[in-house]
Amino acid sequence: MLMDPEIKARLISSGTVELPELLRPSGPVSAAGPGAGEMNVFFRSGGTRVRLGVADTSTLKLAELDGDEVAILEDGVEVARGYLERPLIHCPRQAYITVSERCIYDCKFCAVPKLAGTVKSKERVLGMVAEAVDTGELEAISLTSGVERSPEEEVFRVAEIAKDLRRFEVPIGVSVTPAKRSSEILKAAGADEIKYNVECLDPDLFRKVCPEVSLEKIKTALEKAVDVFGDNRVFSNVIIGLGESETALQEGIVELAEMGVLPVLRAVYPHPLRVGEVEMVRPSPERLTDLVRRLKRVLDDHGLRGDVAETGCYRCTGCDLIPHRDL
Numbered sequence: 129m130l131m132d133p134e135i136k137a138r139l140i141s142s143g144t145v146e147l148p149e150l151l152r153p154s155g156p157v158s159a160a161g162p163g164a165g166e167m168n169v170f171f172r173s174g175g176t177r178v179r180l181g182v183a184d185t186s187t188l189k190l191a192e193l194d195g196d197e198v199a200i201l202e203d204g205v206e207v208a209r210g211y212l213e214r215p216l217i218h219c220p221r222q223a224y225i226t227v228s229e230r231c232i233y234d235c236k237f238c239a240v241p242k243l244a245g246t247v248k249s250k251e252r253v254l255g256m257v258a259e260a261v262d263t264g265e266l267e268a269i270s271l272t273s274g275v276e277r278s279p280e281e282e283v284f285r286v287a288e289i290a291k292d293l294r295r296f297e298v299p300i301g302v303s304v305t306p307a308k309r310s311s312e313i314l315k316a317a318g319a320d321e322i323k324y325n326v327e328c329l330d331p332d333l334f335r336k337v338c339p340e341v342s343l344e345k346i347k348t349a350l351e352k353a354v355d356v357f358g359d360n361r362v363f364s365n366v367i368i369g370l371g372e373s374e375t376a377l378q379e380g381i382v383e384l385a386e387m388g389v390l391p392v393l394r395a396v397y398p399h400p401l402r403v404g405e406v407e408m409v410r411p412s413p414e415r416l417t418d419l420v421r422r423l424k425r426v427l428d429d430h431g432l433r434g435d436v437a438e439t440g441c442y443r444c445t446g447c448d449l450i451p452h453r454d455l
């Protein structure tokens with residue numbers, strides 16, 4: 129059976145899979161994305177993919193079939209069959225690199241401040257991308273970054289790196305905390321797409337989960353970003369499962385689309401480093417599917433498309449149901 133939107137929603141809702149020892153991924157663990165610091169696999173089936181965290185126990189189990197084929201089983205029953213995809217850097221076919229693996233903010237669902245990792249130099253990032261080019265698989269570069277000292281400094285750091293990455297002649301996406309004139313600076317540096325994450329569209333909840341950040345400032349930056357980057361080139365992560373009000377969520381999605389922004393509806397990942405700090409409940413498959421169907425209608429109403437993204441999560445599709453790509 130191939131993965132369809134309903135099956136993908138089931139897999140995303142679970143979020144994890146058990147793997148036979150032989151299929152366990154080796155090599156460095158990614159510092160980007162919801163499962164930062166954890167092992168992941170990418171399962172491809174039915175023309176789409178899903179990223180699942182590797183867990184010692186999960187309701188989902190991966191089984192080897194003939195050749196390269198694998199199946200995902202739930203209670204011993206096959207849910208979908210397909211192939212495992214090799215990530216290039218963090219995800220398949222992209223060099224998705226976290227520049228500063230640390231953050232001065234303390235958003236309650238995010239592992240980055242707790243992991244307090246390294247800050248990569250420009251030379252290191254260029255070296256990583258050059259290695260990715262050598263595989264012949266590189267189709268896009270996505271840069272993301274926490275905030276080591278200030279958003280302004282981080283924008284400058286990422287812009288300097290983006291300028292040098294132009295030489296690889298693939299699309300570049302950037303996801304950072306917005307700062308003064310950040311869209312103009314990053315566009316001039318060569319970024320093609322931009323993501324400023326609102327994370328939570330419920331203003332009351334936002335103040336609790338991101339106490340040091342302003343939701344209004346991020347929305348203002350997003351509006352400006354559309355002026356600079358154009359339609360279908362500006363994205364914003366919205367976490368689902370923090371206990372947000374459904375009304376605030378729906379209204380917020382429409383508000384983003386009215387600005388020309390594509391929301392990335394992302395199931396919360398209850399990172400072990402954050403468990404107990406905030407409500408984090410993975411949404412049900414039905415809620416995920418319903419939300420993304422509504423999102424697709426909202427995008428259609430505003431003339432936006434989810435299938436033209438050249439970088440980042442709308443291109444990868446590993447963590448989310450993506451309107452116009454998955455359904």
Ligand code: SF4
Binds near residue numbers: 161218440441445
């Ligand atoms: S959808 Fe985004 S966060 Fe998830 S694996 Fe792909 S690039 Fe990473």
